[in-house]
Amino acid sequence: MKTKELISTAKAMVASDKGLLAMDESNPTCNKRFAKLGIPQNEEAHRAYREMIVTTPGLEESISGAILFDETIRQHLKDGKSFIKALTDKGIIPGIKVDAGAKDLAGHPGEKITEGLDGLRDRLKEYYQMGARFAKWRAVIGIGKDIPSQSCIEANAQALARYAALCQEAGLVPVVEPEVLMEGKHTLEQCFEVTEEVLRTVFNQLYAQRVTLEGMILKPNMVLPGLTCPKQESVDDVADITIECLLRSVPAAVPGIAFLSGGQSGEIASARLNAMNVRFKSQLPWALAFSFARAIQQPALEIWQGKETNVKKAQQALYHRAKCNQAARRGEYDTAME
Numbered sequence: 618m619k620t621k622e623l624i625s626t627a628k629a630m631v632a633s634d635k636g637l638l639a640m641d642e643s644n645p646t647c648n649k650r651f652a653k654l655g656i657p658q659n660e661e662a663h664r665a666y667r668e669m670i671v672t673t674p675g676l677e678e679s680i681s682g683a684i685l686f687d688e689t690i691r692q693h694l695k696d697g698k699s700f701i702k703a704l705t706d707k708g709i710i711p712g713i714k715v716d717a718g719a720k721d722l723a724g725h726p727g728e729k730i731t732e733g734l735d736g737l738r739d740r741l742k743e744y745y746q747m748g749a750r751f752a753k754w755r756a757v758i759g760i761g762k763d764i765p766s767q768s769c770i771e772a773n774a775q776a777l778a779r780y781a782a783l784c785q786e787a788g789l790v791p792v793v794e795p796e797v798l799m800e801g802k803h804t805l806e807q808c809f810e811v812t813e814e815v816l817r818t819v820f821n822q823l824y825a826q827r828v829t830l831e832g833m834i835l836k837p838n839m840v841l842p843g844l845t846c847p848k849q850e851s852v853d854d855v856a857d858i859t860i861e862c863l864l865r866s867v868p869a870a871v872p873g874i875a876f877l878s879g880g881q882s883g884e885i886a887s888a889r890l891n892a893m894n895v896r897f898k899s900q901l902p903w904a905l906a907f908s909f910a911r912a913i914q915q916p917a918l919e920i921w922q923g924k925e926t927n928v929k930k931a932q933q934a935l936y937h938r939a940k941c942n943q944a945a946r947r948g949e950y951d952t953a954m955e
């Protein structure tokens with residue numbers, strides 16, 4: 618029985634006001650971000666970038682776990698150490714992205730279904746043997762004219778729940794990520810309605826697939842107005858409505874909620890997480906943490922530019938953003954920190 622191990626890993630992932638660092642961009646996503654900055658797009662550049670991240674001095678002060686991509690988990694630092702060993706030596710729990718990406722959902726123009734269940738049991742076994750202790754699967758739900766459909770929400774929720782059950786069977790804590798996208802002109806209220814429906818459906822499916830809630834982490838979006846919605850609510854309003862939505866839909870048995878950043882800037886993501894913890898931390902059943910990719914990495918990537926000489930400065934920027942988010946977990950973040 619791996620239940621005890623799952624529960625203690627899940628707790629450790631959100632302990633000490635730390636959070637997760639998502640560094641699991643697929644090759645196409647990573648290459649797109651590199652291309653924008655004129656960085657070469659090849660396996661060695663991916664490796665060098667990830668080495669810069671995991672060798673950041675003091676990263677473990679605010680990062681409890683790091684999510685790797687399949688290519689990275691098989692790579693090594695310049696000194697020959699595997700990425701898994703580099704992380705575990707620092708006390709950072711290694712995780713792995715296991716979905717195969719969001720593909721067009723047949724019969725549903727504009728909607729996506731995340732693939733990757735075929736052969737997943739064997740892949741999870743291998744990742745566990747390599748040293749990974751948690752996994753991630755991302756579903757994407759867009760808001761637009763006539764979308765999302767109920768069938769898109771249900772198909773994605775079922776895939777998330779089947780993935781989560783397989784993870785727990787293998788001893789890996791599932792990070793369950795149903796992302797309601799920011800793209801569009803929808804209002805804050807529309808995002809609230811869709812997010813609530815998505816989360817309720819996801820938890821219904823998690824129950825149906827007999828997932829142990831104490832041994833998982835939820836990785837949701839914050840409830841936000843669409844990027845092109847003319848009305849953009851204040852940080853406090855976003856905090857209030859996000860918590861209202863989560864209280865309605867996330868069981869108290871879940872140990873932690875670790876938000877994705879979804880394209881928010883680093884500063885605004887920290888400010889919103891901070892506001893939620895300032896206003897509600899003492900009343901919530903779950904830890905409110907972070908599992909950011911862009912909102913932690915972006916400034917460091919822009920400084921790094923693919924050059925060895927920029928590594929130190931890039932690491933300082935990464936360390937800083939990770940620390941800001943730890944402060945946000947404590948409700949102690951201030952824009953003066955920037």
Ligand code: 13P
Pocket residue numbers: 639755794877878879880908909910911912
């Ligand atoms: P962002 O924080 O950049 O949204 O990435 C989080 C993530 O892991 C997406 O799956």
